[in-house]
Amino acid sequence: MEVYLLFSGGKDSSLAAFILKKLGYNVTLININFGVLDSYKLAEETAKILGFKFKVINLDLDILEKAINILIKYGYPGPAINYIHKNVLEILSDKYKILADGIRRDDKVPKLSYSEIQSLEMRKNIQYISPLLGFGYKTLRYLTNKYFIIEEIESGTKITSDYEAEIRALLKERDINPNNYFPKHKQTRIVGVKEWGV
Amino acid sequence: MEVYLLFSGGKDSSLAAFILKKLGYNVTLININFGVLDSYKLAEETAKILGFKFKVINLDLDILEKAINILIKYGYPGPAINYIHKNVLEILSDKYKILADGIRRDDKVPKLSYSEIQSLEMRKNIQYISPLLGFGYKTLRYLTNKYFIIEEIESGTKITSDYEAEIRALLKERDINPNNYFPKHKQTRIVGVKEWGV
Numbered sequence: 001m002e003v004y005l006l007f008s009g010g011k012d013s014s015l016a017a018f019i020l021k022k023l024g025y026n027v028t029l030i031n032i033n034f035g036v037l038d039s040y041k042l043a044e045e046t047a048k049i050l051g052f053k054f055k056v057i058n059l060d061l062d063i064l065e066k067a068i069n070i071l072i073k074y075g076y077p078g079p080a081i082n083y084i085h086k087n088v089l090e091i092l093s094d095k096y097k098i099l100a101d102g103i104r105r106d107d108k109v110p111k112l113s114y115s116e117i118q119s120l121e122m123r124k125n126i127q128y129i130s131p132l133l134g135f136g137y138k139t140l141r142y143l144t145n146k147y148f149i150i151e152e153i154e155s156g157t158k159i160t161s162d163y164e165a166e167i168r169a170l171l172k173e174r175d176i177n178p179n180n181y182f183p184k185h186k187q188t189r190i191v192g193v194k195e196w197g198v
Numbered sequence: 199m200e201v202y203l204l205f206s207g208g209k210d211s212s213l214a215a216f217i218l219k220k221l222g223y224n225v226t227l228i229n230i231n232f233g234v235l236d237s238y239k240l241a242e243e244t245a246k247i248l249g250f251k252f253k254v255i256n257l258d259l260d261i262l263e264k265a266i267n268i269l270i271k272y273g274y275p276g277p278a279i280n281y282i283h284k285n286v287l288e289i290l291s292d293k294y295k296i297l298a299d300g301i302r303r304d305d306k307v308p309k310l311s312y313s314e315i316q317s318l319e320m321r322k323n324i325q326y327i328s329p330l331l332g333f334g335y336k337t338l339r340y341l342t343n344k345y346f347i348i349e350e351i352e353s354g355t356k357i358t359s360d361y362e363a364e365i366r367a368l369l370k371e372r373d374i375n376p377n378n379y380f381p382k383h384k385q386t387r388i389v390g391v392k393e394w395g396v
Contacts, residue, residue, distance in 0.1 A: 131333075135329075
């Protein structure tokens with residue numbers, strides 16, 4: 001069974017990929033690109049390290065522009081990130097029958113409500129899987145440290161492969177300082193696999 | 199790392215056990231017994247089929263009696279099942295550092311709210327994992343049919359290893375018809391493993 005997993009190259013989506021593989025799925029990692037910059041590079045490199053198929057999906061810049069309006073309206077990134085994620089799932093679900101992401105129990109955004117998930121699955125006749133949704137941060141820290149060699153990235157210092165990267169680039173194009181909207185936080189990338197027994 | 203998984207012998211907790219094993223945990227399956235009847239037998243048998251360690255934990259009948267009061271008050275099983283599950287997790291978390299269960303995304307009960315999970319983990323300094331929380335019923339049907347040979351049981355026709363079995367028995371002892379409180383539903387047990395590659 002084919003599953004398409006939204007993948008940023010970070011430790012969570014990498015663990016999600018491994019779990020799906022362990023469950024016997026044929027996993028393709030997907031990174032979303034809005035044409036602002038080649039932000040998929042890091043995810044592509046990580047997919048190679050992990051040994052998964054990788055695909056960039058190019059979506060309309062309009063989604064990112066609307067997200068930026070939302071970001072500016074609210075003043076913090078949550079609603080804008082959610083807006084992008086929901087649009088991405090809506091669009092991908094017209095093409096792929098089983099979608100997955102690396103959303104964790106303790107994530108605030110992006111996150112779909114239970115009704116939104118049900119609506120998506122029923123309207124589009126798809127399956128949506130979040131393999132990490134039942135795992136808390138302590139458990140995930142243990143598992144990702146056990147399996148992966150992780151590099152921490154201070155947000156905004158390197159081009160990561162998440163939605164934030166292209167939002168930041170588009171803000172800069174408009175002479176807006178992204179740090180006014182994104183609080184400093186750590187991002188991660190996988191630089192190696194310690195053990196797994198795949 | 200040791201994990202203790204609440205286990206009924208059904209397809210969901212069986213799949214949860216397999217996922218945890220695949221993640222490298224040393225899994226012990228646990229069935230709760232309140233001393234009303236030997237309802238752990240089916241879970242014990244299933245644990246053997248799956249090849250996992252199995253343990254019965256005897257808890258105070260008082261919990262079950264309070265649950266029955268709740269059942270009679272509400273007239274439907276949800277709140278009573280939730281009451282038992284929360285008490286079980288509270289008690290086990292004094293003894294075990296990593297607890298898990300087979301709760302699914304589409305389950306209504308038993309289910310802890312996000313705040314209840316956070317509270318449990320922080321107060322008791324434990325990890326609580328629900329490996330199936332990010333999986334919908336279609337995905338779980340596919341996975342459990344792929345891995346397990348499943349037998350369906352009409353509720354109340356056979357002694358299952360879930361909380362319902364002892365509630366039913368205690369109601370009968372009090373000359374109350376359990377079918378007044380439990381709507382007819384299907385339960386499952388695993389009778390064999392098809393493939394897995396463990």
